[in-house]
Amino acid sequence: xxxxxxxxxxxxxxxxxxxxxxxxxxxxxxxxxxxxxxxxxxxxxxxxxxxxxxxxxxxxxxxxxxxxxxxxxxxxxxxxxxxxxxxxxxxxxxxxxxxxxxxxxxxxxxxxxxxxxxxxxxxxxxxxxxxxxxxxxxxxxxxxxxxxxxxxxxxxxxxxxxxxxxxxxxxxxxxxxxxxxxxxxxxxxxxxxxxxxxxxxxxxxxxxxxxxxxxxxxxxxxxxxxxxxxxxxxxxxxxxxxxxxxxxxxxxxxxxxxxxxxxxxxxxxxxxxxxxxxxxxxxxxxxxxxxxxxxxxxxxxxxxxxxxxxxxxxxxxxxxxxxxxxxxxx
Numbered sequence: 001x002x003x004x005x006x007x008x009x010x011x012x013x014x015x016x017x018x019x020x021x022x023x024x025x026x027x028x029x030x031x032x033x034x035x036x037x038x039x040x041x042x043x044x045x046x047x048x049x050x051x052x053x054x055x056x057x058x059x060x061x062x063x064x065x066x067x068x069x070x071x072x073x074x075x076x077x078x079x080x081x082x083x084x085x086x087x088x089x090x091x092x093x094x095x096x097x098x099x100x101x102x103x104x105x106x107x108x109x110x111x112x113x114x115x116x117x118x119x120x121x122x123x124x125x126x127x128x129x130x131x132x133x134x135x136x137x138x139x140x141x142x143x144x145x146x147x148x149x150x151x152x153x154x155x156x157x158x159x160x161x162x163x164x165x166x167x168x169x170x171x172x173x174x175x176x177x178x179x180x181x182x183x184x185x186x187x188x189x190x191x192x193x194x195x196x197x198x199x200x201x202x203x204x205x206x207x208x209x210x211x212x213x214x215x216x217x218x219x220x221x222x223x224x225x226x227x228x229x230x231x232x233x234x235x236x237x238x239x240x241x242x243x244x245x246x247x248x249x250x251x252x253x254x255x256x257x258x259x260x261x262x263x264x265x266x267x268x269x270x271x272x273x274x275x276x277x278x279x280x281x282x283x284x285x286x287x288x289x290x291x292x293x294x295x296x297x298x299x300x301x302x303x304x305x306x307x308x309x310x311x312x313x314x315x316x317x318x319x320x321x322x323x324x325x326x327x328x329x330x
Contacts, residue, residue: 002253002285003116003124004215006244007131011123012110019108026099033097037090040097043083050076121213128210132203132218135258141203143175150324163321167197170317174201178208181254187280187287189310191294192319198290202256205288214253221260221273221291224249228272250279253286260291261301270302277309289314 034041050072084094101108103119110120148171151164159166170190177188190198202218210216227249230242249255255276263269280287291298295316299307310316 002215002251004128004217004248004252006248007127007215008124011120011127014127015110015120015123019102022102030097033087033090033092037086040083040086043079043086044097047076047079047083050079125211125213128216129207132206132210132216135218135220137203141200142207143171143178143204146171146197146200146204151321156320159318159320166318166320170319171201173315173317174205178205181209181212181214181286183284185286187314188289189295189314189316190288190290190319191292191316193292193323195323196319196321197324198319199258202258202288202290206254206256209254215251216254216256217248217252218256218258219249220258220262222263224257224276225263225269225272228275229268232268249276250283251285254288255280255285256288256290258290260289261293261297265301270306273302274306277306281309281313287314 083097087094087096103117106112106117106119108119110117116124148164148167151162151167153162153164155162156166174188177185190201192198206216206218227242227245231246257276260273277287279285289310293301295307295311298310
């Protein structure tokens with residue numbers, strides 16, 4: 001699983017902020033108890049000394065440290081029992097002043113061995129969703145809120161199926177794709193006219209795949225190509241480092257390209273889309289492309305090599321019917 005370095009840094013910063021906040025809350029709780037019962041503070045000081053003495057006794061040479069260690073352990077247990085009794089007298093549980101990690105799996109480090117712990121992954125998902133929400137309406141665009149009523153149940157004679165029945169099939173493919181996303185998933189081409197739900201389903205896919213912990217990058221084709229151009233000719237993008245942006249597009253687990261075909265087509269754009277499609281296929285990364293173009297039109301605009309890879313490796317999902325944005329106003 002790949003992680004976006006920029007988003008991971010943001011997630012780690014918030015993870016550390018929350019850990020420090022919990023630490024300070026615990027210290028404040030400790031100070032409040034000490035103010036009410038100073039003897040508990042004295043006990044904690046004595047406990048820290050007995051632990052140091054146990055370690056020192058164990059390190060002595062030429063003597064049997066076991067009697068001394070046993071006596072210190074007994075003293076340690078006595079002090080703990082006294083502290084527990086004082087806390088319970090104050091109405092607190094006996095372990096009120098035991099500082100426990102928020103996550104027992106990683107002890108609040110964020111990593112379980114070499115793997116990212118699920119607690120830190122939650123921060124990553126939230127940071128990534130914030131990034132995605134700058135372009136997508138993740139609040140309302142989801143599989144649960146998709147409405148088939150905007151699609152006609154009447155058969156389309158050219159397609160041999162009604163727009164509604166077609167969208168039910170497309171919806172099922174997209175939903176299964178999102179919920180079952182893995183390195184073994186394929187790539188999708190959402191093809192059809194504007195206002196038929198391509199962006200809505202792209203957002204729904206992005207939301208589910210992101211929440212599963214995978215790295216997801218969503219962007220318009222025009223913006224993606226502008227950053228490839230900035231990297232190629234070493235121009236300032238004005239928004240982010242172009243090298244970092246291109247690296248994100250090529251390395252993320254799922255790249256969603258919206259509105260392919262709305263940009264001005266140049267030889268550079270043809271080269272860039274080939275690089276994206278081919279590199280991601282070669283490295284096993286998955287892509288969802290939303291476009292008004294058919295596969296034939298993609299071939300004429302971007303070249304036979306791009307068309308060949310898309311037709312051979314992508315599942316093409318056709319969108320047809322009336323513009324649902326217009327139907328909403330009716």
